[in-house]
Amino acid sequence: MNDLMLRALRGEVVERPPVWMMRQAGRTLPEYRAVRAEVGGFKDLLMNPDRAAEVTLQPIDAYGVDAAILFSDILVVPEAMGLPYNLVEKVGPRFPETIRSRSDLDRLHAVDPERDLKYVLDAVRIILRELDGRVPLIGFAGAPWTLFCYMVEGKGSKDWALARRMLWEEPALSDALLAAITAATKSYLHAQIDAGVHLVQLFDSWAGSLSRDLYVQRILPHMQDLLEGLQDRVPVTVFAKGGSHFLGDLATLPCTTLGLDWQTDRRWARDLANNAPGGPKVLQGNLDPSVLYANPGTIRAETHRMIDELGIHRTIANLGHGLYPDIPADHGRAFVQAVKEYVPATERETTTSA
Amino acid sequence: MNDLMLRALRGEVVERPPVWMMRQAGRTLPEYRAVRAEVGGFKDLLMNPDRAAEVTLQPIDAYGVDAAILFSDILVVPEAMGLPYNLVEKVGPRFPETIRSRSDLDRLHAVDPERDLKYVLDAVRIILRELDGRVPLIGFAGAPWTLFCYMVEGKGSKDWALARRMLWEEPALSDALLAAITAATKSYLHAQIDAGVHLVQLFDSWAGSLSRDLYVQRILPHMQDLLEGLQDRVPVTVFAKGGSHFLGDLATLPCTTLGLDWQTDRRWARDLANNAPGGPKVLQGNLDPSVLYANPGTIRAETHRMIDELGIHRTIANLGHGLYPDIPADHGRAFVQAVKEYVPATERETTTSA
Numbered sequence: 001m002n003d004l005m006l007r008a009l010r011g012e013v014v015e016r017p018p019v020w021m022m023r024q025a026g027r028t029l030p031e032y033r034a035v036r037a038e039v040g041g042f043k044d045l046l047m048n049p050d051r052a053a054e055v056t057l058q059p060i061d062a063y064g065v066d067a068a069i070l071f072s073d074i075l076v077v078p079e080a081m082g083l084p085y086n087l088v089e090k091v092g093p094r095f096p097e098t099i100r101s102r103s104d105l106d107r108l109h110a111v112d113p114e115r116d117l118k119y120v121l122d123a124v125r126i127i128l129r130e131l132d133g134r135v136p137l138i139g140f141a142g143a144p145w146t147l148f149c150y151m152v153e154g155k156g157s158k159d160w161a162l163a164r165r166m167l168w169e170e171p172a173l174s175d176a177l178l179a180a181i182t183a184a185t186k187s188y189l190h191a192q193i194d195a196g197v198h199l200v201q202l203f204d205s206w207a208g209s210l211s212r213d214l215y216v217q218r219i220l221p222h223m224q225d226l227l228e229g230l231q232d233r234v235p236v237t238v239f240a241k242g243g244s245h246f247l248g249d250l251a252t253l254p255c256t257t258l259g260l261d262w263q264t265d266r267r268w269a270r271d272l273a274n275n276a277p278g279g280p281k282v283l284q285g286n287l288d289p290s291v292l293y294a295n296p297g298t299i300r301a302e303t304h305r306m307i308d309e310l311g312i313h314r315t316i317a318n319l320g321h322g323l324y325p326d327i328p329a330d331h332g333r334a335f336v337q338a339v340k341e342y343v344p345a346t347e348r349e350t351t352t353s354a
Numbered sequence: 355m356n357d358l359m360l361r362a363l364r365g366e367v368v369e370r371p372p373v374w375m376m377r378q379a380g381r382t383l384p385e386y387r388a389v390r391a392e393v394g395g396f397k398d399l400l401m402n403p404d405r406a407a408e409v410t411l412q413p414i415d416a417y418g419v420d421a422a423i424l425f426s427d428i429l430v431v432p433e434a435m436g437l438p439y440n441l442v443e444k445v446g447p448r449f450p451e452t453i454r455s456r457s458d459l460d461r462l463h464a465v466d467p468e469r470d471l472k473y474v475l476d477a478v479r480i481i482l483r484e485l486d487g488r489v490p491l492i493g494f495a496g497a498p499w500t501l502f503c504y505m506v507e508g509k510g511s512k513d514w515a516l517a518r519r520m521l522w523e524e525p526a527l528s529d530a531l532l533a534a535i536t537a538a539t540k541s542y543l544h545a546q547i548d549a550g551v552h553l554v555q556l557f558d559s560w561a562g563s564l565s566r567d568l569y570v571q572r573i574l575p576h577m578q579d580l581l582e583g584l585q586d587r588v589p590v591t592v593f594a595k596g597g598s599h600f601l602g603d604l605a606t607l608p609c610t611t612l613g614l615d616w617q618t619d620r621r622w623a624r625d626l627a628n629n630a631p632g633g634p635k636v637l638q639g640n641l642d643p644s645v646l647y648a649n650p651g652t653i654r655a656e657t658h659r660m661i662d663e664l665g666i667h668r669t670i671a672n673l674g675h676g677l678y679p680d681i682p683a684d685h686g687r688a689f690v691q692a693v694k695e696y697v698p699a700t701e702r703e704t705t706t707s708a
Contacts, residue, residue: 156512158510158512159675159678161643161644161678161680164642164644164647165644165647165678165680167644168644168645168647168648168652169647169648208596208617211616211617211642211674212617212619214642214644242562242596242617244599245598245617245618245619262565263562263565263566263596263599264599265566265599288518288565288567288568289515290515290518290519290521290522290568291522293518293519293522293523294522294523298522320565321513324513324515324519326515326519
């Protein structure tokens with residue numbers, strides 16, 4: 001197996017950082033669009049284990065990445081809890097029902113992953129068989145706060161004011177919903193690990209909507225609960241988008257890796273990660289995905305500068321957020337290639353980095 | 355006049371911080387909704403100088419704030435440049451045409467504020483007459499990057515990927531559009547000052563979408579150009595929402611005050627502001643607006659903690675973003691009242707702050 005990712009996650013000295021891209025499966029690749037056109041909607045695709053497996057594997061050859069990530073969606077967990085959703089083309093997720101009261105909450109149920117999320121676990125098993133050890137497979141789930149946002153508001157929001165309102169107005173109800181999401185997500189991640197994923201990532205996409213105080217007091221205990229025991233099984237990444245104002249608090253969590261968005265200062269984050277209370281953390285990130293709109297020379301220079309700043313060791317090269325749908329596949333390849341060709345600044349001729 | 359705001363802006367020792375709330379005019383007040391219902395849409399209201407003046411003045415008595423802010427919208431400037439917009443209820447702004455090419459840009463024209471934005475300046479003149487010196491009037495405009503986002507994309511966006519794409523793909527076109535916006539905004543702000551506003555605020559609502567590098571290299575020079583000479587006339591506030599990762603760069607700008615969002619660490623920002631290159635900056639902010647959903651006791655305690663952390667002097671008490679529409683007016687009053695009753699922590703009995 002190409003075990004560069006796993007070696008980097010163990011903190012071993014590596015020849016270069018491993019590389020993958022958030023949202024590498026789906027969106028940008030023509031071969032993905034072909035599958036999608038055959039199957040129907042995004043949700044039809046992720047509920048079809050064979051085809052989900054197929055698009056999960058595409059980026060390995062198409063981009064040359066060092067890991068595959070399961071093609072799925074964070075909203076499968078609310079649905080498994082009893083709150084169905086639709087993905088409306090060019091609009092986003094829509095939940096016909098939402099959680100606003102204790103009786104809404106009481107209608108949710110505990111998740112049995114092999115019953116309620118069997119289609120995902122089947123996809124994992126197919127992927128692992130077809131991967132045949134080429135690269136590791138990353139499993140994932142949405143973090144409690146991010147799923148809470150969708151379950152309360154029912155659709156995307158700029159500031160998640162309704163969800164934040166519930167935190168203040170209904171602390172007990174909020175906490176109960178967060179606990180229910182945490183329990184469901186925990187069993188889901190353990191089931192993914194049972195099925196064979198090599199590492200897992202938790203996406204807290206809307207972490208940035210909360211003040212540090214609110215996140216630390218109300219969300220972090222659930223994160224701690226969710227992560228407890230997980231890292232004994234596989235490496236765990238926490239990616240809290242927009243949450244660099246509490247990165248130091250996230251660094252106290254029992255996780256292997258902190259994901260960085262493109263707003264986070266790299267040298268500051270490295271210093272923080274090296275001095276994390278439970279020992280050094282790996283960092284994953286964080287090229288501004290909009291850099292991939294630039295020409296390949298710029299992509300290369302910016303990627304090399306990123307690694308200069310993050311360092312080679314305990315680094316997983318990635319973007320600071322998912323690939324945008326209109327980024328040309330060639331530009332994704334230029335990013336991956338630039339990581340593979342990385343040479344430390346001291347050994348680099350200045351003319352090659354411009 | 356209640357000149358507390360102006361004294362605080364001059365860095366004088368004050369008895370307590372002055373207080374106002376972003377979006378205090380409009381949205382939450384029943385008396386605003388009554389005017390709005392009579393006039394029609396939001397845009398009809400802001401284009402009606404008499405009624406815009408009326409809703410600008412309402413918060414002075416309704417909330418007891420120390421300043422009025424002009425009731426208007428940042429998108430009046432693109433429209434004055436030749437790019438009209440609609441405000442669609444519960445959906446947001448929509449521009450029928452956008453700027454994607456040089457020929458699109460060439461269709462824009464220079465702004466003569468007394469011709470193209472006369473309705474705003476008329477509102478300013480009416481407000482100042484009716485204010486009769488009670489409190490200062492704050493003028494405002496959108497910052498170049500934020501207006502660029504709307505003019506390129508034509509509507510709101512989660513990540514402004516199209517606008518950021520243009521920065522990378524069309525650097526010369528982007529720069530020309532930013533320069534045109536800057537010129538229009540500069541003449542607009544000077545016209546507001548000519549009409550009598552006592553201070554101005556620049557809203558960079560989408561600053562957070564950019565990496566520090568991109569903001570510093572591509573946007574900051576236009577901010578510098580825009581602000582040049584403004585501060586000689588009135589105090590100037592720069593509020594870059596989500597931009598705390600380049601607050602140190604904003605502190606180099608010729609402005610009086612830095613606005614803080616609720617994600618920004620207060621003690622860190624105070625230290626940065628005190629050591630700004632051109633001399634100490636005033637700080638404005640930054641209570642999480644969602645705190646105003648809590649009970650008045652919590653609002654009071656959180657407001658006092660905010661002032662403890664920001665300090666009394668060179669501080670303007672405000673929220674970290676605009677009031678949300680569903681925040682009860684009583685809770686806005688509780689915030690304003692808490693600022694007025696502020697007592698330093700050392701002089702406070704612990705029982706009153708809980």
